[in-house]
Amino acid sequence: MTRVVVTGVGAITPAGIGQDLLWQRVLSGRSAVRRIDRFDAGSYRCQVAGQADAFQASDWLPGRFIKRTDRFTHLAVIAADMAKTDADLEIGGVDGADPKRVGVMVGNVLGGWGFAERELRDLWARGIREVSPYQATAWFPAAPQGNICIRLGIKGRARTFVSDRASGAYAIIHAAETIVRGQADVVIAGGTEQPLSPYAWLCCQTGGFLTSAGNTDPQAAYRPFDRAHGGTVIGEGSVFLVMESEEHARGRRAEILGELSGWAQNTDGYMPYYTSEPHGRTMGLAMTKSLRRAGITVADLGSVIADGSAVPREDAAEVLALKTALGGSARRIPITTAKAAYGHLMGSAAPADAAVALRMITHGVVPPVANLDRPAPGFDLDFVRADPREADLTHVLVVARGLGGVNACLVISRHSPARRGSTLGSHLNGGKSAHGGT
Amino acid sequence: MEVREAVLSTFGNLEFESDEIDDDTRIREDLAVDSTELTEIAIALEKTLGVVIDDGEFQQLETFGEIVKYIASARPQ
Numbered sequence: 366m367t368r369v370v371v372t373g374v375g376a377i378t379p380a381g382i383g384q385d386l387l388w389q390r391v392l393s394g395r396s397a398v399r400r401i402d403r404f405d406a407g408s409y410r411c412q413v414a415g416q417a418d419a420f421q422a423s424d425w426l427p428g429r430f431i432k433r434t435d436r437f438t439h440l441a442v443i444a445a446d447m448a449k450t451d452a453d454l455e456i457g458g459v460d461g462a463d464p465k466r467v468g469v470m471v472g473n474v475l476g477g478w479g480f481a482e483r484e485l486r487d488l489w490a491r492g493i494r495e496v497s498p499y500q501a502t503a504w505f506p507a508a509p510q511g512n513i514c515i516r517l518g519i520k521g522r523a524r525t526f527v528s529d530r531a532s533g534a535y536a537i538i539h540a541a542e543t544i545v546r547g548q549a550d551v552v553i554a555g556g557t558e559q560p561l562s563p564y565a566w567l568c569c570q571t572g573g574f575l576t577s578a579g580n581t582d583p584q585a586a587y588r589p590f591d592r593a594h595g596g597t598v599i600g601e602g603s604v605f606l607v608m609e610s611e612e613h614a615r616g617r618r619a620e621i622l623g624e625l626s627g628w629a630q631n632t633d634g635y636m637p638y639y640t641s642e643p644h645g646r647t648m649g650l651a652m653t654k655s656l657r658r659a660g661i662t663v664a665d666l667g668s669v670i671a672d673g674s675a676v677p678r679e680d681a682a683e684v685l686a687l688k689t690a691l692g693g694s695a696r697r698i699p700i701t702t703a704k705a706a707y708g709h710l711m712g713s714a715a716p717a718d719a720a721v722a723l724r725m726i727t728h729g730v731v732p733p734v735a736n737l738d739r740p741a742p743g744f745d746l747d748f749v750r751a752d753p754r755e756a757d758l759t760h761v762l763v764v765a766r767g768l769g770g771v772n773a774c775l776v777i778s779r780h781s782p783a784r785r786g787s788t789l790g791s792h793l794n795g796g797k798s799a800h801g802g803t
Numbered sequence: 804m805e806v807r808e809a810v811l812s813t814f815g816n817l818e819f820e821s822d823e824i825d826d827d828t829r830i831r832e833d834l835a836v837d838s839t840e841l842t843e844i845a846i847a848l849e850k851t852l853g854v855v856i857d858d859g860e861f862q863q864l865e866t867f868g869e870i871v872k873y874i875a876s877a878r879p880q
Contacts, residue, residue: 431818
């Protein structure tokens with residue numbers, strides 16, 4: 366079976382530009398959430414967010430590109446470019462990867478509303494000649510995908526996934542499946558999000574998952590699994606991974622940062638009052654299936670990066686799902702939620718978690734959940750609190766979920782050429798041979 | 804000359820590097836302008852210079868010099 370490895374990471378988040386700052390912020394256990402200053406949020410229930418303020422598009426991109434695209438595209442093309450550089454990946458040319466065998470997969474939830482809101486306001490107030498001709502393409506959720514392909518010279522499969530807050534995980538899973546099926550050698554996969562505009566923010570408020578409890582103390586607002594959890598704090602950012610077949614990575618002598626060894630996705634299909642199951646059984650099944658695909662058991666699992674939306678009913682369902690999936694080991698596997706330190710990045714949340722998981726494995730450290738002072742009643746799992754904890758980590762489970770009951774799980778593993786024996790390999794495939802690949 | 808400077812200034816406002824443009828500069832080939840950006844240029848020239856531009860005619864223009872000539876002979880709004 367073709368194995369999928371990660372060889373590069375690019376990250377622009379509220380923690381700063383680059384994956385080092387993301388990792389340092391997560392380790393610190395201190396939140397980068399702040400009061401919103403991109404627009405007047407005074408009339409909204411939630412007035413705090415993670416803002417990627419260090420990123421100024423004009424420092425990175427020409428004016429003619431900026432004028433025709435939204436900030437969610439600016440974030441994405443630079444994060445994808447950073448991932449490519451980190452992977453020391455060349456695309457095209459004599460020595461580079463075949464552009465037709467390189468793909469792009471992007472997760473996004475909202476599209477480019479910052480651009481669209483300005484232009485639609487001009488349309489209603491001043492007429493059609495005042496609307497930028499780029500309005501349609503700038504807003505479109507697939508805009509980052511197309512612009513990444515143009516900038517990096519990519520000519521293979523390109524797709525965008527819109528599956529609420531699990532969108533980025535869907536992109537990574539599809540990238541892995543594309544590689545396993547032999548449809549690409551390399552896929553640059555991740556997500557991007559820029560929710561900081563009046564209408565986009567209103568959509569999130571209407572979605573009912575934002576907290577209103579932290580407006581006077583932004584850094585304490587996002588509290589996954591804590592007794593005082595009251596909802597999510599979202600943020601802007603973009604994170605991309607360079608994923609490739611192990612054979613391709615070895616062929617170009619790339620440094621392998623880790624392996625995506627397992628994944629699974631499913632949907633709750635549930636709608637009394639809220640779109641996710643309160644008992645978390647379907648989510649638990651996704652966790653179990655991802656471990657099975659990785660060819661590991663719960664005993665092999667070193668840590669979990671939980672979704673940790675901090676919406677009380679979602680936190681409760683996730684705890685139940687973890688108890689279902691981890692069984693008797695549930696109380697002895699360290700659990701964290703990295704995003705509490707910078708905000709839930711929605712379309713790029715799971716890619717950010719995957720980047721953190723790679724660092725956790727490299728350094729043998731589980732970061733703490735920012736703001737988790739006292740777990741809510743019944744949340745009797747081994748949450749890592751206050752300080753980072755050393756641990757021998759070979760496999761980390763990443764959990765992503767969103768409205769509509771979408772669940773997606775990733776297993777990030779230390780790369781070991783001999784990790785999978787032939788017996789295990791056939792078990793992983795469910796008895797089926799891999800499609801294509803070598 | 805006045806019209807040329809005004810057109811060049813409009814291009815500058817649309818993030819073009821003005822010092823890379825002369826009358827022989829080809830809009831599509833040299834400046835990589837696509838049909839959407841050409842529409843943006845036409846709208847900007849209409850608003851800035853107060854002239855009426857026929858979109859069909861404007862899309863046929865090939866060089867910067869041809870745009871200047873077209874604007875110079877365009878009727879006012």
